[in-house]
Amino acid sequence: MKVRMSVLTAVVAVLIVIGAAEARIKLVALPERAATVIRLDNPAATLIEEERVLTLQKGLNKVDFSWKAVSIDSDSIRLTVLDHPEDVTLLNVSYPPNEAALVWEIASSGDYAETVRISYLLSNIDRLVTYKAIADKAETKVDLKSYLVLRNFSGEDFANARVLLDYGDSFEQGIAHEETKQMLFLKADGVPITKVWKWDSATLPWDAEKLNNENVGIPVSYRIVNDKKSGLGEFSLWGGKARLFQDDGRESTIFLGEDGSAVVPVGEKMELYIGDSRDIVVTQRKMQDSRINVRKNNRGDVILFDTDEVITAKIENFKDSPAVLTMIQHIDGQWDMAKCNMKYERKDAFTLEFEIELPARGADGPAVKELEMHYHRRNVRQ
Amino acid sequence: MKLGTYIIIIATVTCGAWAKVDLTTLPERETVQLTIYNSADLTLVRESRPLTLKEGANSLQFSWENTLIDPTSLDMLPKAYAGQIEISELVYPARVRNLGLWKIDSEVSGKVPVEISYLTSGLTWRAFYMGTLTADEKAMRLQGYVVVTNNSGEDYENAQTRLIVGKVHMIDEIAALARRQYPYGSPIAVPRAPAAMAAAPARTLARGAVMEMAVMDTAAAKPKEIVKEGLSEYFLYTIEGNETIPTGWSKRLPSFEADEVPVVNLYKYEEERYGPQVIRFLSFKNNAEHKLGETPIPGGVLKVYRNAGGAQHLSYTGQSAFKYIPVDEDVELSLGAAADIVVEPRLMDHATENYRFDSKGNVAGWDDVQTYRIKVSNTRDIPVKIEIKRNFHTSYWKLTNKGDCGAYEAEDLDTAKYTLVLEPQTRRTFEYVVRLYQGTRQEDWRK
Numbered sequence: 152m153k154v155r156m157s158v159l160t161a162v163v164a165v166l167i168v169i170g171a172a173e174a175r176i177k178l179v180a181l182p183e184r185a186a187t188v189i190r191l192d193n194p195a196a197t198l199i200e201e202e203r204v205l206t207l208q209k210g211l212n213k214v215d216f217s218w219k220a221v222s223i224d225s226d227s228i229r230l231t232v233l234d235h236p237e238d239v240t241l242l243n244v245s246y247p248p249n250e251a252a253l254v255w256e257i258a259s260s261g262d263y264a265e266t267v268r269i270s271y272l273l274s275n276i277d278r279l280v281t282y283k284a285i286a287d288k289a290e291t292k293v294d295l296k297s298y299l300v301l302r303n304f305s306g307e308d309f310a311n312a313r314v315l316l317d318y319g320d321s322f323e324q325g326i327a328h329e330e331t332k333q334m335l336f337l338k339a340d341g342v343p344i345t346k347v348w349k350w351d352s353a354t355l356p357w358d359a360e361k362l363n364n365e366n367v368g369i370p371v372s373y374r375i376v377n378d379k380k381s382g383l384g385e386f387s388l389w390g391g392k393a394r395l396f397q398d399d400g401r402e403s404t405i406f407l408g409e410d411g412s413a414v415v416p417v418g419e420k421m422e423l424y425i426g427d428s429r430d431i432v433v434t435q436r437k438m439q440d441s442r443i444n445v446r447k448n449n450r451g452d453v454i455l456f457d458t459d460e461v462i463t464a465k466i467e468n469f470k471d472s473p474a475v476l477t478m479i480q481h482i483d484g485q486w487d488m489a490k491c492n493m494k495y496e497r498k499d500a501f502t503l504e505f506e507i508e509l510p511a512r513g514a515d516g517p518a519v520k521e522l523e524m525h526y527h528r529r530n531v532r533q
Numbered sequence: 534m535k536l537g538t539y540i541i542i543i544a545t546v547t548c549g550a551w552a553k554v555d556l557t558t559l560p561e562r563e564t565v566q567l568t569i570y571n572s573a574d575l576t577l578v579r580e581s582r583p584l585t586l587k588e589g590a591n592s593l594q595f596s597w598e599n600t601l602i603d604p605t606s607l608d609m610l611p612k613a614y615a616g617q618i619e620i621s622e623l624v625y626p627a628r629v630r631n632l633g634l635w636k637i638d639s640e641v642s643g644k645v646p647v648e649i650s651y652l653t654s655g656l657t658w659r660a661f662y663m664g665t666l667t668a669d670e671k672a673m674r675l676q677g678y679v680v681v682t683n684n685s686g687e688d689y690e691n692a693q694t695r696l697i698v699g700k701v702h703m704i705d706e707i708a709a710l711a712r713r714q715y716p717y718g719s720p721i722a723v724p725r726a727p728a729a730m731a732a733a734p735a736r737t738l739a740r741g742a743v744m745e746m747a748v749m750d751t752a753a754a755k756p757k758e759i760v761k762e763g764l765s766e767y768f769l770y771t772i773e774g775n776e777t778i779p780t781g782w783s784k785r786l787p788s789f790e791a792d793e794v795p796v797v798n799l800y801k802y803e804e805e806r807y808g809p810q811v812i813r814f815l816s817f818k819n820n821a822e823h824k825l826g827e828t829p830i831p832g833g834v835l836k837v838y839r840n841a842g843g844a845q846h847l848s849y850t851g852q853s854a855f856k857y858i859p860v861d862e863d864v865e866l867s868l869g870a871a872a873d874i875v876v877e878p879r880l881m882d883h884a885t886e887n888y889r890f891d892s893k894g895n896v897a898g899w900d901d902v903q904t905y906r907i908k909v910s911n912t913r914d915i916p917v918k919i920e921i922k923r924n925f926h927t928s929y930w931k932l933t934n935k936g937d938c939g940a941y942e943a944e945d946l947d948t949a950k951y952t953l954v955l956e957p958q959t960r961r962t963f964e965y966v967v968r969l970y971q972g973t974r975q976e977d978w979r980k
Contacts, residue, residue: 469859
């Protein structure tokens, strides 16, 4: 144990006469650590709370708290008196020079075996969360498991501590220095998922034919809603790495892919990118881009114009199952749609989202849909 | 068989300590299944082992020295006694590398089959193809192969081998996770540990063993079949039976064969893309009409040969690469520049007209009128299809044709495409006139 504590008591009179410096002389007690709590509710820092029984004498007491080979934020150290808060008062805290230590000066109105709680932020002990989900063959639901991974590289061994997360019951767990422990802490079977294919005109190539013998993969994600309907929704799902598998119908699974998830509050969606579909092919082309309504200044220079633009996109589904493709298109500046053969939702001023339902591939080839957008950008300044 | 992974069951009395005491069993793995990916260095291994558990708490030690296993992927699942066996935690103890300790609470005592799965790197597979064209180049025999290579450091004997076609999304490399000093890393930046294994130890099998294997292989009446099925966005190839692939070895297996796939000799000309040369493509479709179409074709290199003369002599035509071809998709295999098909565009006339002037009397707009003559020659003794693309670098253009070239197709806002079929040993010439609207003349342009 690297955190040490010693209680130094001195008679008040002596202190008054000799002064505080000589007070660090006699070791009266080395109290053992009693209940210890590791609080992991804040992902940025880990709070340790430990209880110790101090043998206090009436008068002024000095308690020396020092640590070695561990990293404690000294400003975070707090002392809470539990048994006689009215009669035991922490007067001041002093820091000895060049030492990882501090000295509490405690005034006590009687002789007490006082239980105190010492809290501090300890570095290099933390937790991670990982997810493992197994989808059914039809990809409608997943069996979700979440693991808590405790990593202790703090320099301190915790033989037996009560571990607290930001929700749920606390549990007893010991963890030695340099040890990592992985334990199951959430299991939800049959969590409904939505499979999402997303093609974004800003990030993906428009025409695979123009690439050098490469496929354009369309990102595929699973969407899980953190709510009661999904068998979740009791707490935020922590961010972490998620690995997805799928039941292959032969009592085995295949690995679908992995993604990192951010924190998902209750009611929000977790979207996990599993891999790319190469069985849906989008070929987008600009078929027209010309200026109309050109306005000129007195010198005859063009100062303002509108555009007349046509974009077509051919979407082919080579899969033997239907799919819903989310297609994102971007139009900059001020614009209006002259004609569009598919319904879209305007996500913001410059972003259009189409939900395109694609039937499965038929006997005579892939299912094909063609989007045609005819729009004008307005008041473009030269 | 040398195993890189070991399992040891430790009796529970020692209560949580991982002292290697009270060794009860060292179970062999009964079956092993490999699911190998080719878009990432990744293999899912699933093995079954019979464990002998005691009632109460059990500790199970698993170590993976000299392998490329990602320790964070380790998972264990009891395959019997549902609800009576709980795997409470997996501990990666301090100051020991490549070792995990499972804590198992069991209500049963005796043999329990468990399944252990993990991800490893070092096993790969790739597809490659051989194409043999008939003498008239109207059809091709297409043979697909897969090559599985094991550099994982672990011998896998009698493994059910499955291959995944598809692109999985990964955020970490399995090989990097396998080399980590601590399975989940450390909150403190630790100095990089030496690689878990610098290289898989080169394994040499005795010559006799190789011969024996060869005898066993030829003893089989026919090559192994590969069962193919779609799962999610991927295709799963399951190789019939089991395979033994010692570390350091590769194995080639036939994946499919299609005889007489009708092909079209397609030639493309596009100056901006290929320069002043014609590129040859073999084109067909991944469908039933072309004796294919049962499954997508995974990407890989194709070597194309042509039957030359009798007696099954071959001539090497060239090399191409497949990208992933979904079912019903067109395939275009580039075989490189061709000298026997010639496309010669020539500017025959150039004029400017329809001048517009600004308020100062300077030129503000005009039309460029260009006449091109395109000479196309097929010097081959087979019919060919030729696609000629012309780019105008502006969206303000108008095109009129002269001669025998069929209608053009507007490919996009500045490209027109002509498609011609030329009989053997023929030549064709056509002309087009393109009007390019420049400057303020663009205001007069209408589609």
